[in-house]
Amino acid sequence: MPLPQSKPTHSKDISNAVRLIFQNYIEPLQAEDLTEAFKEDTSFKAHYRKHIFPFIQDLEERRIQALRTVRKRSFASLGLLILYLLITINFLPMPETSKEWELRTFFFAIACLLLGTWALFPARKHRSSIKAEIFPKIFEFFGPEFKYQEASPFEIESLEASNILPPFNHEETEDYIVGRYDGVKLEIVESDLSKRYRNGERRIFRGLFIQLEMNKNFSGQTLFGAGVSKPKGYDEVKLEESPFTNTFTVYSTDQMEARYLLTQTLMERVMELASLFPDKKLKGSFYNNRLLLMIPTKDNLFEPSSILYPNTFLEDTQKIQQEMGVIFQIIDTLKLSEKTRL
């Protein structure tokens, strides 16, 4: 679910970075950011106040410490690079061939990379600690079985049978969420699929996979999506005209089952989910005993906002709550938890 980038623009990022370096100025947490958590009394806010709010101040202090360390290391790195240049200019012979220039430049680039990594390491460490400490608490709101982990054990190749995956030969996954709602197993993973060639790489897909496992097995396979092509053995399903059918095309191996699954209510829920993501180019597939939703997104999701700004995580958790709510409604609509004798 996209973390709200209620967010700072690039120009503000640059301005804050410049103020940090030259004025040692770090934007502080405002009092009104903290009072927001106490304005309404909902179960969600109660969870936030109990499990997340107590850590805000400590995280804020660690953020400021990390930024100060980044600043010191940045100046130290700059000093070391200048020293390196002075040494190479004054004590080493000038390169004469282009190959020697290339080598000298290569070593300088390596030095920049290593020193840059060292300088920014506290910021990356802070980011990882937010993901490890706060994100699991956000998802615990939905139930004790909900777990978040940054490293994903999920393999996208296992979804081939859904018939909605584009061709790819390289995958990267992160930000894995697993849980149970009303007895239905739910998995969410963020993924980047690409095709690697000899000369380079082309991104095929970046976004979310949401998989729901049900208590019912489907006799056929039904898929829907914007711009999805007809797989072999499938027929187009011509549903009643609606915003859903104006956005998505449906194919299935079982016309009746497709209509059984894609009721008016479910189609509305899917449109609601699609509206939460800018592109609306969502794809879905009912196969075996699963519903797989594939949602492309432009941004890298589940990322804390920039370290240059204070964060109470309230907006983040509210947005996640909204999006998970729609997924739960999809489960309710499909009555996925019911076992019937059919």
Place this chain on the structure above:
Amino acid sequence: MLTISLSLAIVALSSLVLLYPLYVGLIRKKNRVSEALGNIDAQLQQRLDLLPNILKLAKRFMDHESTLFEEITNLRTAVSQPYNKNHPTSVQAHLTTAQALTEKMGNLVVSVENYPALKSDQTMVQAMQTYNEVEGRLSASRRFYNSAVTELNNAVQIFPSSVVAKWLRIEQMPFFEADPSAKKAIDADQFLS
């Protein structure tokens, strides 16, 4: 003479080439309607198989609904009668009876709400869940049937396939429509008074 024969042969062949796809299309659409009707009948059969159990359970608790039980039993018998799937009137009568049974079962479900002991009986809960699942599938079959009938009726009515339809004696088929009472706005006073 030869020229005339050749011209006639060309005209005949061209007609065949033009008419054949229309013929194939119509037969496919007609078969699709039959397939959809078969799906409806399969779901209706599942529903009919569930009814005796549901009625048996309901009768134990609902002493004063004998009229409703009798109506449901009679409709169940009527729906299970064979009918001509290629004859629009026969199909319409069959679908109307099926819809009447749906309405009566709806009345039974509403009546069950007045009997808490029956409503909470586990066997009844499971039976109703299964029944609701069948109704969901029946609704899907109806949508598939109506979609197939739309395509067939369009082909039967629109030139030039209408010419081929007349020649093959393929007729328009009726839609499986919801009961008119289901389309009326609900008056809350009926339930609250």
